[in-house]
Amino acid sequence: MPTETNVYSRNLKVISLFFIIYWLLGLHPQDNVLSLGTVRFNIDDPRWLPYIANGLLLYFAWRFFIHSRKKVSSSYTSFLRYEMLNRKHKFWCKKLTESAEKDFANNGKFEDFQKLNANDFFDKLKPEQCRISLPSLSNSNTPIKFGYRYIASVPSNLEGRPSNVKTGSYIFKFNYLLRTTLNLHMITLWLLFNEDSADYLIPWVLFFIAVFSIFIRCDEYSISTTLVAQCKNC
Incomplete structure (x- = not known):
């Protein structure tokens, strides 16, 4: 024993x-x-x-x-962060990414990104041409606490892309029902x-x-x- x-x-x-x-x-x-x-x-x-x-x-x-x-x-948040960082739950990763993309396109974040990079190239840019990445799903150097935040950037291989493009960091609101279900799911896994x-x-x-x-x-x-x-x- x-x-x-x-x-x-x-x-x-x-x-x-x-x-x-x-x-x-x-x-x-x-x-x-x-x-x-x-x-x-x-x-x-x-x-x-x-x-x-x-x-x-x-x-x-x-x-x-x-x-x-x-x-x-702290133990639970570390567990949640580890599980999502390693993309062990594709359904939740997909839902989080989709929510971030919708927030960027529909809640004025794309316009803020254009203003951040005042350039003729960005005047013609469309939201779907941008790359949306969530640090909590992709960056092991981010803080241990899981965050509902994404970074907007422009792919380096996009034609006409300027060399001095700035990235934008934005917080998004994940659907309350999905957020509650996500945490219930992860708490159950943490307990077991x-x-x-x-x-x-x-x-x-x-x-x-x-x-x-x-x-x-x-x-x-x-x-x-x-x-x-x-x-x-x-």
């Missing part, structure tokens, strides 16, 4: 699993006795047990938060195939389930401790 290298992740997962198992199996202290290995302790005041356990859960969550904050989002998801996301999922189990069982525990106290006074 591989060794867990992230101790903060391991600690939060283990204590959260204890809470979840305790809740699902309906476990409870027996005769106010606490066992630590072979050593058994009688508990005179079991009311403090939930506070101690909850305090430990919150402590491990706080330690994990200090260690892993922002790492989930990226090791970071186990280290940084699953501990938080287990933690919130553990917190949920606390609220589910708090009333039940209050009733059981009251009954124990009444029995002791009988």
Whole structure:
């Protein structure tokens, strides 16, 4: 079995699993006795047990938060950037390129590109003659974060092209529904195939389930401790 290298992740997962198992199996202290290995302790005041356990859960969550904050989002954006840079998903690459080309031709970006290169050649130029490239799909030197930005240029083999052509960089709005679907698709792949998801996301999922189990069982525990106290006074 591989060794867990992230101790903060391991600690939060283990204590959260204890809470979840305790809740699902309906476990409870027996005769106010606490066992630590072979050593058994009688508990005179079991009311403090939930506070101690909850305090430990919150402590491990706080330690994990200090260690892993922002790492989930940075891990996912790096994964998305890598997947798209290597063009592993032709459908999404095609949709992104088409969206950038439409933005360039229809939203005034082509006119801005013409003004940037004030020249008779550009007065006769058509949008489809320009080359649209997305750095996030083609340039490994771009920042790690995936960006909806494209660069407009003129192919060097285009007849009559001047030697001092400037390139234009523009941001485009990707269709909201497609953008949401793209991220859902990539998040699913990240969860299934990226090791970071186990280290940084699953501990938080287990933690919130553990917190949920606390609220589910708090009333039940209050009733059981009251009954124990009444029995002791009988």
